[in-house]
Amino acid sequence: MEKKAILAGASGSIGTSLLQQLLTDADYSEVLVIARQKLAVDHPKLKQLIVNFDQLKDHAAEITGTTVFCCLGTTKSQTPDEVQYRKIDYQYPLDMAWIAHKNGAESYHLVSAMGANIDSSIFYNKTKGETEQDLKTVPFRSIHVYRPSLLKGQRTKKRFLEGLMNIIMLVINPLLIGGLKKYRSIKVEDVAKAMLRQSLVDKKGYFIYESDRIQELSNN
Numbered sequence: 001m002e003k004k005a006i007l008a009g010a011s012g013s014i015g016t017s018l019l020q021q022l023l024t025d026a027d028y029s030e031v032l033v034i035a036r037q038k039l040a041v042d043h044p045k046l047k048q049l050i051v052n053f054d055q056l057k058d059h060a061a062e063i064t065g066t067t068v069f070c071c072l073g074t075t076k077s078q079t080p081d082e083v084q085y086r087k088i089d090y091q092y093p094l095d096m097a098w099i100a101h102k103n104g105a106e107s108y109h110l111v112s113a114m115g116a117n118i119d120s121s122i123f124y125n126k127t128k129g130e131t132e133q134d135l136k137t138v139p140f141r142s143i144h145v146y147r148p149s150l151l152k153g154q155r156t157k158k159r160f161l162e163g164l165m166n167i168i169m170l171v172i173n174p175l176l177i178g179g180l181k182k183y184r185s186i187k188v189e190d191v192a193k194a195m196l197r198q199s200l201v202d203k204k205g206y207f208i209y210e211s212d213r214i215q216e217l218s219n220n
Contacts, residue, residue, distance in 0.1 A: 003199075004030040006063060006100055008092070009071030010039060013151060014111055018069060018192035019046075027200055032065055034096070053092045060099045067199050068100045068108045082123060089124075090131045097138045106141040109195050114147045114211055132208070142203050146195060149211035150185040186211050190218035 005022050009015040010033045022031045023043045032047045051059050070093045079085045116128035194217035
């Protein structure tokens with residue numbers, strides 16, 4: 001079956017890597033990027049849909065494909081307003097899921113975060129957990145949730161503390177074994193690779209991948 005990807009969040013670090021991999025993958029004949037601004041990328045397989053995500057439903061007829069990849073996300077420093085934050089991390093991913101499913105999409109791949117928990121007292125983790133939970137209500141054939149640890153690699157936006165932590169993790173990573181392996185930092189491109197590979201596997205159900213499992217999937 002010919003695969004067509006729908007990708008939101010292509011300007012972020014994971015999304016950027018995933019877009020590059022999708023465009024060069026022979027299994028995908030088309031990649032539809034949904035974004036607020038046009039990307040400086042040109043490829044015969046690429047289509048770009050520029051939208052205001054608050055009016056995503058106005059573009060429903062154009063959001064078609066077999067596989068959805070959602071790499072949307074923000075940080076507290078980028079989006080201090082909790083209402084806007086929740087829109088980006090919760091409402092937009094759910095809106096896109098319902099629209100794409102109605103138009104025939106069969107699988108959904110969500111970048112979440114380590115620590116996502118609907119019962120968390122931390123707003124960030126709770127919001128991620130609610131997104132994961134409510135995504136289950138959309139009757140896709142398969143839903144895949146990825147919870148990467150600290151990301152390493154080329155970031156689209158420089159973050160001093162994150163850069164410092166990546167240096168520290170070079171020493172700590174080898175010490176994290178057994179059940180602690182999921183806390184090892186992981187390359188951006190490896191998260192994207194795992195997402196792409198899982199999208200090519202015919203599976204039915206709801207799946208959550210912690211960071212160590214994401215690493216395994218990228219290596220296979």
